[in-house]
Amino acid sequence: MPEATTIRDTVRDTVRGVTRSSGRGAETRERILDAALSSFGTIGYDGTSLDDLANGLGVRKQTILYHFVSKRGLLGAVVDRSAADLNAALFEVLDGEATDWERVEALVRSVFRVALEQPLLMGLLREVSRPGSPAAPRLKGAMGPLMDRAQAWMEREMDAGRMRRTDAQLVLISAYSTVVGLATEIEVLRAAGLEPTMRTVATRRRELLRFLRASLDPQR
Amino acid sequence: MPEATTIRDTVRDTVRGVTRSSGRGAETRERILDAALSSFGTIGYDGTSLDDLANGLGVRKQTILYHFVSKRGLLGAVVDRSAADLNAALFEVLDGEATDWERVEALVRSVFRVALEQPLLMGLLREVSRPGSPAAPRLKGAMGPLMDRAQAWMEREMDAGRMRRTDAQLVLISAYSTVVGLATEIEVLRAAGLEPTMRTVATRRRELLRFLRASLDPQR
DNA sequence: CAGGGTACTTACCAGATGGTCAGGATAAGT
DNA sequence: ACTTATCCTGACCATCTGGTAAGTACCCTG
Incomplete structure (x- = not known):
């Protein structure tokens, strides 16, 4: 358990969130963030x-x-890193080449991918919201820029007539929730004894896309 | 965890938990439940x-x-009472005269009415689930009978061909969540500075009904 | 080898927490 | 008048909480 900090972990740590001095402690720092x-x-x-938390990591509380x-x-750092992960995934799509409805679909798929790969992140979001x-x-500060960017894009689309005019913020929040x-x-499925399958997630995604289409498609 | 107490205490507590002799303390008890x-x-x-909690009620902690x-x-009592409220509202519909799709709509409207009238109850559900x-x-124990009843009814409807055959439990849990x-x-709307309107709720309700119709309507 | 920064630890603490115990007050039965 | 049951409280406590202070071990640099 003591796990004497080996010397050669020095630089090989990719610091994800805020740039932090990449010393021996970078690995411990990340492990703490994961556990938190x-x-x-x-x-x-x-x-x-x-x-x-510390005991689970084989470390003293003071290290945290x-x-x-x-x-x-610690909570702030966890939120920041998680928001950074989400931002990375979504900005990638917003900067991508997909346009119009394709971009909406790409965004939704991207969010669901993150939700599937990092369910813990969703738990944090629920806790924090x-x-x-x-x-x-x-959280508002960390996600704000992304939301603003998405909202601005939607409003441009509306101005161009490629999206039905509605309250962009309202739509975004509905999608978020x-x-x-x-x-x-x-979690409720688990509590009820059913192991959640891909089907649940796929159904929800389809529902969300249908909702978005109903809200945004100018043809309807 | 001494947990001992006297036998008399145990009996008394059990009795108090279920029925609730309407003595002078009944009012205090209800006030504690509300605040909790x-x-x-x-x-x-x-x-x-x-x-x-006690200070907010002008009472000493020992009273609680x-x-x-x-x-x-205390948590258990709060959950039980809230579940009883929900059960009352829903069993009323399940025992009512509405049939087929009308009953589904009546159920959904009933749930949304409770959610609007008692937002605190929804907060508790989120916390507890x-x-x-x-x-x-x-919670599972308190809501289980209702869920079972609803599930049984749905399966009867399916057998009679008035409802499309699907996993009733899955549909129920989706609706619940x-x-x-x-x-x-x-809450997120409030955090974003938007005062939630009736419109949000109505949209969500329409969405849920659409989902249920898509899942259950045999014509589609 | 001296000095300084980094990573982590031991020792310690003041405050809050849920909970126990021994009552006190009041009303109702006998 | 005596008992009994209900409702509520003050005094007290063991434990856990986040947080501080003062080291220790290690590496890097001059």
Whole structure:
């Protein structure tokens, strides 16, 4: 368990979120972030104890505080990194060559891919988008630019008549909550004893696309 | 975990949990349940402190523990009462005279009415349908009969050819998660600075009905 | 080899938390 | 008047919480 920090991990760590000095501790830092994401996303922020988190990692609690100053700081870092992951996936599509309806479809597929590959991230989103969450403003700040960009694009499409004129923000939030709701749904399915299949997810995706088409397609 | 208490206490608690002699303390008990529902549904179970809860009621923490033995006991009582409210609303429809598709619509409208009248209840559902929630099995037990009844009815309809044959449980869970997701959505809307309107809710309801029709209508 | 920065730890703590225990007040039965 | 049951409270406590302070071990640089 002690796992003496081997010396040669030095530079080979790809720092994902905020650029951080890539020393020996970079790996530990990432491991803490991973565990924290998992814990926050399942048992919640209040339900997570730094001691438990540290024990699960074979590390002392003070190591966590060394890297992230405070518990809130840790939550902030987790939110930032997760938002960065989401942003990367979505900006890629927004910058891509797909246009019009294809782009909407590509966005939806991209989000669902992330949701499937990183279910923990969805759990975090659900936890953080709670009214009293300490990280709600942080999430808003981290996701804001993406939302603004998407909204601006939609409004350009509407101006050009390629999209039906509606409240872009409302549509975006509906789509967002559908995806986050999917995470809940999967958990409820598990609780009911059913192992969620691809079918559930595919159905939900089809539903969302149908909703978007109904809201946005100028032909209807 | 002494957990002992006297036999008399145990019996008394059990009795109090189910029926509830209408003594002087009944009012206090209900007030505690109301406040607990509100607190659990917003800041969550772990985020709720018995001291704070009691202070908000102008009562000592021991009063809460007197009525509900433990914090978990309080959560259990809150879940039970909320589930009873939901059950009452839905069984009324299931026992009503509406048939076939009308009954499905009546059920959906009934659920949405409850969600609008008691948003706190939706918050509780979201909190409790979390993977690690201490009340997850309790909720399952309290809502199980209703789900079973609905599922049985759907399967009868399928046998009679009035409903397309699908996995009834899957459809029910999807509908459930849509409704609970609505609560989240409203909160996110608030966080984004938009005051949620009737329109949001109506849109979601229409969407859910469309999904159900697509899943169940034998004509399609 | 001295000095400094990084990564991590041991020791410790003040406050909050859920919970126990021993009552006190009031009303109702006998 | 005595008991009994219900409802509520003050005093107290073990435990856990996030957080501080002061090291220790290690590498890199001069």
